Amino acid sequence: MRQDSVSIERFYSSALGRAAASALSGRIADLWQGADRLSLLGLGYPLPLMEEFAGEAKALAAVFPDASGRVRWDGAGRGNCTVNAPEARLPFADGVFDRAVLLHALEEAENPRAVCRELWRVMAPEGRIVVAAANRRGLWARAERTPFGHGRPWTLRQLSGLLSDCAFQVTASTNALFMPPLPISLVTAGVHGWERAGRLVAPGFGGVVLVEAVKRLYIEPGGGAVAPALSTVKSGAPVADMPQRQAEDGKLQ
Numbered sequence: 001m002r003q004d005s006v007s008i009e010r011f012y013s014s015a016l017g018r019a020a021a022s023a024l025s026g027r028i029a030d031l032w033q034g035a036d037r038l039s040l041l042g043l044g045y046p047l048p049l050m051e052e053f054a055g056e057a058k059a060l061a062a063v064f065p066d067a068s069g070r071v072r073w074d075g076a077g078r079g080n081c082t083v084n085a086p087e088a089r090l091p092f093a094d095g096v097f098d099r100a101v102l103l104h105a106l107e108e109a110e111n112p113r114a115v116c117r118e119l120w121r122v123m124a125p126e127g128r129i130v131v132a133a134a135n136r137r138g139l140w141a142r143a144e145r146t147p148f149g150h151g152r153p154w155t156l157r158q159l160s161g162l163l164s165d166c167a168f169q170v171t172a173s174t175n176a177l178f179m180p181p182l183p184i185s186l187v188t189a190g191v192h193g194w195e196r197a198g199r200l201v202a203p204g205f206g207g208v209v210l211v212e213a214v215k216r217l218y219i220e221p222g223g224g225a226v227a228p229a230l231s232t233v234k235s236g237a238p239v240a241d242m243p244q245r246q247a248e249d250g251k252l253q
Helices: 005-013 015-032 047-053 112-122 156-165 191-201
Strands: 039-044 059-065 081-085 097-103 123-134 168-176 208-215
Touching (some): 005 015, 015 097, 112 123, 123 156, 123 168, 168 191
Parallel strands (some): 039 097, 097 123
Antiparallel strands (some): 168 208
């Protein structure tokens, strides 16, 4: 049974939820460097990640599973929309989206493969997606009072394999959300410090697995495997880690 959207919205309205959203959206913003004049699709409960691009994208569409209930979004203005739909039958034509983000989408999906196949259908050629899913090895998958503690958590290998099987090529991957899932101000106020420390000390134990992939019309078997690390991310040039937000002094952390 899927979580209802009201419960998830309540979490992201809390200090812990806002800190989690900041950590995740910051990594994606660094990766994509904006979405100017691009169409962006979100699946699951994607609003915490879509807000980062609401002021620049050409159009945004947030799709919530039928079972999760309706959601009101202030960002659903001209050219943008929210809709409830079957997760494996999206109400869009083929190849219309340039970017897509998935948050709380695959963990409770009845058929994750069908969701990814349908996502492939609506993405434009070379369209880029980012999937954020609860990490099986992290603390957040055990935190039932958060949306990450429900459904099926994933490992990086499992998520990369699923996307590869659905004709996406993995181009970047990382873990995020290293702070403990505790609603304590000392924790939430230092979210970016937790992120920096976690990537250095225990990079495989972040609460969320983040994987970027590109739609391919055809890829070789195993083409979605995580590739060697590079300093930049380009479509078709896989990397094993996502770029990090620049520090105030202009240098990468």
